[in-house]
Amino acid sequence: xxxxxxxxxxxxxxxxxxxxxxxxxxxxxxxxxxxxxxxxxxxxxxxxxxxxxxxxxxxxxxxxxxxxxxxxxxxxxxxxxxxxxxxxxxxxxxxxxxxxxxxxxxxxxxxxxxxxxxxxxxxxxxxxxxxxxxxxxxxxxxxxxxxxxxxxxxxxxxxxxxxxxxxxxxxxxxxxxxxxxxxxxxxxxxxxxxxxxxxxxxxxxxxxxxxxxxxxxxxxxxxxxxxxxxxxxxxxxxxxxxxxxxxxxxxxxxxxxxxxxxxxxxxxxxxxxxxxxxxxxxxxxxxxxxxxxxxxxxxxxxxxxxxxxxxxxxxxxxxxxxxxxxxxxxxxxxxxxxxxxxxxxxxxxxxxxxxxxxxxxxxxxxxxxxxxxxxxxxxxxxxxxxxxxxxxxxxxxxxxxxxxxxxxxxxxxxxxxxxxxxxxxxxxxxxxxxxxxxxxxxxxxxxxxxxxxxx
Amino acid sequence: xxxxxxxxxxxxxxxxxxxxxxxxxxxxxxxxxxxxxxxxxxxxxxxxxxxxxxxxxxxxxxxxxxxxxxxxxxxxxxxxxxxxxxxxxxxxxxxxxxxxxxxxxxxxxxxxxxxxxxxxxxxxxxxxxxxxxxxxxxxxxxxxxxxxxxxxxxxxxxxxxxxxxxxxxxxxxxxxxxxxxxxxxxxxxxxxxxxxxxxxxxxxxxxxxxxxxxxxxxxxxxxxxxxxxxxxxxxxxxxxxxxxxxxxxxxxxxxxxxxxxxxxxxxxxxxxxxxxxxxxxxxxxxxxxxxxxxxxxxxxxxxxxxxxxxxxxxxxxxxxxxxxxxxxxxxxxxxxxxxxxxxxxxxxxxxxxxxxxxxxxxxxxxxxxxxxxxxxxxxxxxxxxxxxxxxxxxxxxxxxxxxxxxxxxxxxxxxxxxxxxxxxxxxxxxxxxxxxxxxxxxxxxxxxxxxxxxx
Numbered sequence: 001x002x003x004x005x006x007x008x009x010x011x012x013x014x015x016x017x018x019x020x021x022x023x024x025x026x027x028x029x030x031x032x033x034x035x036x037x038x039x040x041x042x043x044x045x046x047x048x049x050x051x052x053x054x055x056x057x058x059x060x061x062x063x064x065x066x067x068x069x070x071x072x073x074x075x076x077x078x079x080x081x082x083x084x085x086x087x088x089x090x091x092x093x094x095x096x097x098x099x100x101x102x103x104x105x106x107x108x109x110x111x112x113x114x115x116x117x118x119x120x121x122x123x124x125x126x127x128x129x130x131x132x133x134x135x136x137x138x139x140x141x142x143x144x145x146x147x148x149x150x151x152x153x154x155x156x157x158x159x160x161x162x163x164x165x166x167x168x169x170x171x172x173x174x175x176x177x178x179x180x181x182x183x184x185x186x187x188x189x190x191x192x193x194x195x196x197x198x199x200x201x202x203x204x205x206x207x208x209x210x211x212x213x214x215x216x217x218x219x220x221x222x223x224x225x226x227x228x229x230x231x232x233x234x235x236x237x238x239x240x241x242x243x244x245x246x247x248x249x250x251x252x253x254x255x256x257x258x259x260x261x262x263x264x265x266x267x268x269x270x271x272x273x274x275x276x277x278x279x280x281x282x283x284x285x286x287x288x289x290x291x292x293x294x295x296x297x298x299x300x301x302x303x304x305x306x307x308x309x310x311x312x313x314x315x316x317x318x319x320x321x322x323x324x325x326x327x328x329x330x331x332x333x334x335x336x337x338x339x340x341x342x343x344x345x346x347x348x349x350x351x352x353x354x355x356x357x358x359x360x361x362x363x364x365x366x367x368x369x370x371x372x373x374x375x376x377x378x379x380x381x382x383x384x385x386x387x388x389x390x391x392x393x394x395x396x397x398x399x400x401x402x403x404x405x406x407x408x409x410x411x412x413x414x415x416x417x418x419x420x421x422x423x424x425x426x427x428x429x430x431x432x433x434x435x436x437x438x439x440x441x442x443x444x445x446x447x448x449x450x451x452x453x454x455x
Numbered sequence: 456x457x458x459x460x461x462x463x464x465x466x467x468x469x470x471x472x473x474x475x476x477x478x479x480x481x482x483x484x485x486x487x488x489x490x491x492x493x494x495x496x497x498x499x500x501x502x503x504x505x506x507x508x509x510x511x512x513x514x515x516x517x518x519x520x521x522x523x524x525x526x527x528x529x530x531x532x533x534x535x536x537x538x539x540x541x542x543x544x545x546x547x548x549x550x551x552x553x554x555x556x557x558x559x560x561x562x563x564x565x566x567x568x569x570x571x572x573x574x575x576x577x578x579x580x581x582x583x584x585x586x587x588x589x590x591x592x593x594x595x596x597x598x599x600x601x602x603x604x605x606x607x608x609x610x611x612x613x614x615x616x617x618x619x620x621x622x623x624x625x626x627x628x629x630x631x632x633x634x635x636x637x638x639x640x641x642x643x644x645x646x647x648x649x650x651x652x653x654x655x656x657x658x659x660x661x662x663x664x665x666x667x668x669x670x671x672x673x674x675x676x677x678x679x680x681x682x683x684x685x686x687x688x689x690x691x692x693x694x695x696x697x698x699x700x701x702x703x704x705x706x707x708x709x710x711x712x713x714x715x716x717x718x719x720x721x722x723x724x725x726x727x728x729x730x731x732x733x734x735x736x737x738x739x740x741x742x743x744x745x746x747x748x749x750x751x752x753x754x755x756x757x758x759x760x761x762x763x764x765x766x767x768x769x770x771x772x773x774x775x776x777x778x779x780x781x782x783x784x785x786x787x788x789x790x791x792x793x794x795x796x797x798x799x800x801x802x803x804x805x806x807x808x809x810x811x812x813x814x815x816x817x818x819x820x821x822x823x824x825x826x827x828x829x830x831x832x833x834x835x836x837x838x839x840x841x842x843x844x845x846x847x848x849x850x851x852x853x854x855x856x857x858x859x860x861x862x863x864x865x866x867x868x869x870x871x872x873x874x875x876x877x878x879x880x881x882x883x884x885x886x887x888x889x890x891x892x893x894x895x896x897x898x899x900x901x902x903x904x905x906x907x908x909x910x
Contacts, residue, residue: 177629
């Protein structure tokens with residue numbers, strides 16, 4: 001019977017004595033003359049399985065041939081481990097070497113820098129950190145789907161290739177089959193100019209008007225020439241959109257989502273999270289548990305500016321005034337120094353935010369929200385959307401956006417409009433928040449960024 | 456208490472007498488003088504909720520204002536329905552009109568052609584068919600994740616922007632930030648020529664070597680100028696990839712996956728499937744149950760050609776000979792006429808298939824498989840991958856592919872190589888297969904095809 005290593009190590013004692021097969025890659029081989037240890041990993045578990053083979057076994061001679069990184073099939077019996085690092089181990093009866101590993105294998109038993117590992121993205125998931133990131137990423141997505149499924153949300157797929165751009169944000173990738181971009185757009189594949197999407201929100205709004213609660217989760221793109229530890233040119237974004245939901249409901253859902261994900265990962269990926277806490281960010285578990293135990297403080301932008309202006313002992317690089325964009329230093333002061341827990345800043349000046357956000361009654365601010373958490377800063381942003389046809393039309397005209405492109409979007413306000421809200425979570429940033437990994441290029445398998453498109 | 460309509464209609468009698476609120480969009484209003492019926496739908500269920508309001512209620516006058524498509528909140532008490540179309544209905548106590556619907560609303564109570572509905576993709580999910588498709592699509596994806604999660608597969612995200620192209624297939628979309636494509640590639644965003652991916656397979660192979668079992672599920676692209684009912688320029692593809700797995704295991708998993716999905720949808724989306732059976736494809740349920748009850752017949756390509764050549768009474772448009780590509784007419788003959796159940800054709804001539812497929816010992820064929828089902832033809836294709844470094848190197852050279860681009864891919868055969876296999880499922884085609892919908896543009900919310908990039 002073939003078993004994954006996770007199943008063996010997480011089993012109860014009923015597994016003792018079972019004859020099993022394990023397929024995986026060698027982490028280490030230790031030859032102790034009378035017997036030898038083989039550590040093997042198949043990705044399913046942080047801990048590897050230890051196999052023990054005695055020198056009386058005819059496969060013992062194979063020990064000399066096996067190098068780190070080789071793929072093997074080990075057959076044998078599960079026994080209780082006398083060591084304290086694992087509960088069960090395998091008494092090896094047979095070793096099958098499936099694919100040996102060339103001597104220049106870069107992942108020998110030593111620490112490698114993340115920078116170096118990025119140059120071998122096709123192999124780095126075989127390291128302890130790489131495996132743990134992939135397991136947490138996988139759990140996080142499955143739990144995301146479970147979370148929304150339980151609330152009767154529709155998982156929808158919004159388009160990647162688009163002719164509109166949600167925020168008028170610039171920095172778009174052009175998608176084309178033309179050989180010469182000076183040719184008229186009508187000659188291009190879609191008979192118009194097309195780009196990679198920066199957000200699925202507008203399309204998600206259309207589907208929410210009829211399906212009530214939806215979320216899109218897919219790749220989004222920014223052609224920003226950023227070389228920071230927080231930017232990717234291609235990243236995954238989660239965007240829930242709810243009809244009959246105002247900003248308050250939006251904030252509640254976002255808070256519920258973030259806490260539910262922390263809770264699920266702490267439970268399901270305990271070994272990976274212990275590893276991150278010990279080797280990646282000391283105090284990670286404490287930081288996450290603190291978020292879990294906190295009620296998120298709601299603060300208006302106006303109050304936030306007030307607080308920043310009153311923070312006499314705090315030097316900020318960027319000037320603070322009503323109407324300024326909150327910089328990372330401001331956000332972190334609010335969440336780390338001022339309230340010492342997650343903060344939801346609401347009601348931003350309308351000039352700072354996108355055209356589709358709902359005007360507040362004060363005429364100056366919009367029903368936007370950004371959630372800030374200690375150490376990371378902004379983890380999600382969202383808003384209630386403008387649901388009045390007249391007001392939205394005026395906003396589109398005021399921003400000089402192409403009315404023709406937004407005709408269908410305006411339609412949503414003519415045929416059974418409803419208050420609706422949503423938020424966006426940059427999925428890789430959420431992973432940074434949960435794992436403590438510093439650079440965003442580590443939490444996605446094959447990162448795309450300015451000048452970086454390998455593998 | 457706010458409830459989704461699905462929850463009400465699928466409840467047991469304990470719901471009778473409960474005071475609830477329902478938010479949704481009006482399907483119809485029927486004024487019977489002494490009382491009126493309002494049918495309201497929120498997307499959660501095929502059936503709408505029927506609300507009944509008496510003319511003594513002070514909100515009765517609002518009936519005159521409400522048009523089809525308006526968004527409402529109905530409050531009232533759940534009662535047993537005397538009608539035979541539903542189990543429960545609502546005795547309305549209060550009507551709140553949230554957003555009325557302009558008189559030019561195109562979805563009045565009558566049948567519309569799919570062609571017309573495509574011109575209003577931002578609204579068509581509010582129709583019976585559109586709602587059903589979205590519910591089935593959502594279920595199918597969630598069940599896909601559940602299926603692979605239960606088998607300890609990792610859900611991985613392979614890149615969308617790529618500098619290699621899996622099959623050397625041509626017909627790629629260029630991704631660029633250049634204003635002039637005559638400029639040197641080094642000046643482009645990624646400092647090289649980049650495209651939209653046609654498959655995540657090569658990257659999935661890398662991750663399978665270490666994580667054992669993975670699947671990627673994301674958008675893929677073809678810049679083919681096709682105007683058929685089976686082609687999209689942007690579609691979602693499921694691609695599982697398994698280490699330590701040969702073609703036999705690959706076929707078993709694909710069969711298990713297809714049957715599990717049919718079973719889940721028949722169970723979870725019974726009302727939607729009844730509707731498709733009645734109005735979209737008569738006999739749909741019988742066709743699906745037949746697939747469910749069948750063992751998939753395995754047939755070598757050579758045997759398949761033999762069978763086609765012997766089919767004397769069958770006229771084929773395309774000539775049949777060993778080495779010919781199987782055309783749709785051939786595939787459908789095999790599955791519909793010859794074995795009358797799903798057929799797995801294996802061991803194709805190597806010149807017909809991609810460079811990465813594993814050579815069979817005969818020197819002429821490769822370990823490929825295509826699964827053909829009645830009425831649809833090919834539903835999935837896969838293969839065992841070449842795991843020998845030398846053989847793969849030779850194949851890459853023979854096909855004149857750029858060795859530099861495939862260096863990392865070859866590495867996978869140098870560091871603990873293992874037999875591995877996978878397959879690809881065009882997700883929208885699977886949806887066509889399960890729903891009986893004729894045109895692929897109906898099963899994705901906002902279709903992209905040659906000349907089509909609206910919304």
